Amino acid sequence: MSIKESIMKVFVAFFLLMFMLFTAPAVSQQYTNDEAINIRVYEAVSPCIVAIDADISEGVSSGTGCIVNSNGLILTSKHVVEGFKDIKITLPDGKSYPGKIVTDNMDDEDSDFVLIKIDTDRSLQSIKFGDSSSVKVGQKVLAIGNPFGFNRTLTTGIVSRVDLKRNKIQTDAAINPGSSGGPLLNVDGEVIGINQSIYNPDNNKSNIGIGFAVPVNVAKKFIDETKNVNAALFKD
Numbered sequence: 001m002s003i004k005e006s007i008m009k010v011f012v013a014f015f016l017l018m019f020m021l022f023t024a025p026a027v028s029q030q031y032t033n034d035e036a037i038n039i040r041v042y043e044a045v046s047p048c049i050v051a052i053d054a055d056i057s058e059g060v061s062s063g064t065g066c067i068v069n070s071n072g073l074i075l076t077s078k079h080v081v082e083g084f085k086d087i088k089i090t091l092p093d094g095k096s097y098p099g100k101i102v103t104d105n106m107d108d109e110d111s112d113f114v115l116i117k118i119d120t121d122r123s124l125q126s127i128k129f130g131d132s133s134s135v136k137v138g139q140k141v142l143a144i145g146n147p148f149g150f151n152r153t154l155t156t157g158i159v160s161r162v163d164l165k166r167n168k169i170q171t172d173a174a175i176n177p178g179s180s181g182g183p184l185l186n187v188d189g190e191v192i193g194i195n196q197s198i199y200n201p202d203n204n205k206s207n208i209g210i211g212f213a214v215p216v217n218v219a220k221k222f223i224d225e226t227k228n229v230n231a232a233l234f235k236d
Helices: 003-023 033-048 216-229
Strands: 049-056 059-069 073-077 086-090 096-098 113-117 140-145 153-163 168-171 183-185 191-198 211-215
Touching (some): 033 183, 059 191, 113 216
Antiparallel strands (some): 049 059, 140 153, 153 168, 168 211
16 A cells, blocks of 8 residues: 555544544433432423412512313412412513402412413413322422422422321422412422421421422312302403
């Protein structure tokens, strides 16, 4: 083999190597199975979550809501808006709308749910409800809410305890002030509970991993009862 041929082969090999380096597709980010679940659920569900700010006599009460249907019906915890003067609903795109309570249960001490309606000029993505009767201690859960005004924050954990007598699902997923009314989700992105409260010894100054959600079957019953009284609210 001549020197010229050797140089040509080296040049061709170098050219092919450069071509492969600069034309090969970028290597995609690799995630663990657990990370992939978190990302998938968050991206699927966060468009269904709203921030709620209610003007009350003591200032502003903030919480989270779940979009129930495409025409702007929102489920949240009643204690978020108790004593309200005005209610502001902020959608994931940052647009805000006045909210109107459309359920007549503000004086019902046995229910901590309320439905709020907003009027928009577009269809909204609604959340999927699961079945809380099959919830097991130890299963992975995710919570999305607006703790301390940090909108659509994701936290993860497990079901720590199921209290059937008190209708509570206990979780170590971080739930803080502002998270009330938000969803507790399974790995399929279905709501299995509505986040309601936390337990701590320092008057809500910190989270020690004891949070509570109302089983979603209780919320579904409330929605069904409302639908029986006012079906027009649920028309898409």
